[in-house]
Amino acid sequence: MIVLESIVETAKNLMAKAAIEIPDDYLEGLRKCADRETGDLSAFVIKAMLENYDAAKEDRRAMCGDTGVPRWYVKYGNQASVEGGPVALEGALRSATADATTEIPLRPNRVHPLWRTDHNNNCGIFAPEIDYAFHPEGDWIDLTTVHKGGLFGTDYRMLFPGDGIEGIKRFYLDTLIAFGKRGLACQPAIVGIGLGGSKDMCSVLGKQASCLRIVGSRHPDPKVAALEEELKELGNTIGMGAMGFMGSSMVIDCHIEVGYCHTGGMPMSVHMFCLSSRRATARIHADGRVEYRTDPKWFSDYMRRSSVDWDMSHQVAAE
């Protein structure tokens, strides 16, 4: 049994870690961009961001004043059991979000879309979002919080099989250029692409590809992995760097997730996780141990399964 107190405590720590500490994989990716960058303005911007990460850690203050939209991803091991059940878990994540907003502090970003009502705690109707996934084995839960920017850098389009890779490249470039100008997307970014699925799943896959996979990770399908590499390079040859200034630092990495879609279509979504790529994960074990990490390890062979049944003998590979 995972005790509720541990969830509340861990969730508050995760809110602070995500807001304050840039993940190592993103930092390493940005340093590589900095090494290659020849545009003087773009290079200046990256240098300032690197100083900003240090300032945030030294002062224990949020790295960006815009909180983004804090949200949660929860993965349950199949044998996990939480004190009070899933309703208590959701209550713990909501109260951790509200408390962390005051304690860190974070800007209260969440308002009603029409009445602009602001509870000053980043909670409200359907906020924070809480998404779930499952793992075939384990008595743990993984908690991941992501604070992604909420305004620019995302688009969805229904493409068709006949549009092919050429159509995918066109929509990819269109999105990067539209939101890269003036740096609206706060690039260099981790670009996530959802291909296939229903419309909502297409968006979910692209969003999760940008926020829940680390820089350098590749899709298990080698052909999809090759497309990730190709699109990453393509994005960095636009000639656009940080803030839209001339340069080469647009894409820190490109991640693609695919899902089965309608036989007539090829829907595509594009998402960009920004210079303040805020994510933090912890695994809480039934025996009370808590392990913090920056890799959400969200996608698994189990989640990407394509057969009707899941053969439990695959579970070792899935870990």
Next chain:
Amino acid sequence: MTDLKTVEIDLPASSDQLRRLELGNIVYLNGRVFTAREGVYKRAIEDGFGMPGSREGLGTVNFHCSPAGTVAPDGTSRLGAVSATASFRFVKWFDAWFKLSGCNIIIGKGGMTSDDYRRLFVPNGAIYLTTVGYGTGALLGRGIREVVDIHWVEELGMAQAVWVFDVKRFGPFIVESDFDGNSLFERENAKITSRIKELYQGTRPATLRRYGETDDKSEEVI
């Protein structure tokens, strides 16, 4: 990396100081700055409430920002990170806003168009500084020495309220529009546009079109 020219300005800035700034200069500010965004513009201009304080009290630098801060019931405040929000959404209020506020420096994210600068900024002797990154929230937070006042928290909520700061070496910012209304972002866009045609070779327009769609990549979406 070539060294970019860095300028430190004591506020309020004179027209002479602003005239000397060139696109791409790096700027740090000392003195008084206040935040205002759509909630403030609507209340001050459309709802007719005017400014929430005197010109001396607020200063003449308008930062498009809502900080990560908290206000205790006794009125004391605590500040974390501060970052800018995208400015192009606020253009429609700016004619009236310059006349009402007397501001001559606007700080934000992403700037506005050179048409906006020539029509609205140049006649009012104002320039635009863009924040860097975006999201040097921790560095900017360090530059704030004191929260002098907070106006309209009750009316607008903390994110939209007017925060008045005294700042020291507050930055970095980059000069996006100069005294003649030129735009750094547009200058950079033009450099990139020349390569677009080659970049798009081997791509295909979507079979299903959208209303209002353009294939002119020199256009912007703002």
